[in-house]
Amino acid sequence: MTEKTRLDRQIDFLVEADKLKNTIRATELCDGSRYENSAEHSWHLTLYALVLADQGPEVEINLVIKMLILHDLVEIDAGDNPIFGQLDHAAIEAAEQAAADRIFGLLPDDQRDHLRAIWEEFEAASTPSAQFAKSLDRFQPPMQNLASGGGSWTDYDVTEAQIHDRVGSKIAIGAPGLWDYAKARIAAFFAAHKST
């Protein structure tokens, strides 16, 4: 067997990444027609970053975008974990680390280390760029739910207080202006649609 070239390994990784298009999330499209997948969600978040960069003035926006391109790749093996579901955080982290070993491991060694480091920075959420990226990842689903008329809030019978607790607190860390905006729109939605 011929040894793989650098480009062979890069293409193996890119073809493997295609599987993210089959990872289904709990969030619906804005028109409510189906659930979104993690690949199109990742694209949408890069567009959020591009448009909402002024909400995170201290971030490196190009790094934020790279984080968002990469952030869900581990879901190819580990799956998506809906934020309003029951979560075993230790088990999820172990599964995601194993997934990162396998998936980034397809790349040439230098790129494996470089892209893995960007993903680890996102996961650790300890830099302003990572915190902003995480905030966008939490901010987009409420915008989808508001547009579709409930979405995952309806599916999981979520209360306004739960959104504040599980979503709002995270958005506020990296993008307080976006949480102020979402909070007001969510309050209006719950006032109109259901009891909290």
Place this chain on the structure above:
Amino acid sequence: MTEKTRLDRQIDFLVEADKLKNTIRATELCDGSRYENSAEHSWHLTLYALVLADQGPEVEINLVIKMLILHDLVEIDAGDNPIFGQLDHAAIEAAEQAAADRIFGLLPDDQRDHLRAIWEEFEAASTPSAQFAKSLDRFQPPMQNLASGGGSWTDYDVTEAQIHDRVGSKIAIGAPGLWDYAKARIAAFFAAHKST
């Protein structure tokens, strides 16, 4: 009616962009299970750019990524135009310009102008970054077709010579190393699967 804030307009644009997840392309997923949509395709291309940046040493990779995030937004109105279909280039360009007016026009004026300019640079394909982005956009479908066992080549009864003419010549402009790689793999595929 209250006047829209800057953030209202940004969110209107981001919610409208969600429709790109419903624009279906002629390319299948690597597993052949369905056709891909333009949103997940756009994500995949940003990952191609991140991984294959060393194939375009003179490009601004962060600009390339921004182009690829934005490049298909006009398809929300204008649709996807399969490269092996019958194409009326003047009509397509008129439809895409009208789409760009409407879709980028949802944004605050400064962002409308800034993001439109990035898309126009991509469309003009006259800078190294735009040429590289265009090459990636042409390079990914053959990688999908090789993985799925034919894909759009089978659907459109495409010959190897047509791929060289419509796809290879474009890939070679911005990323000659990628065309060399694709050309050899395409030749092997056609030798094994069908007459040219």
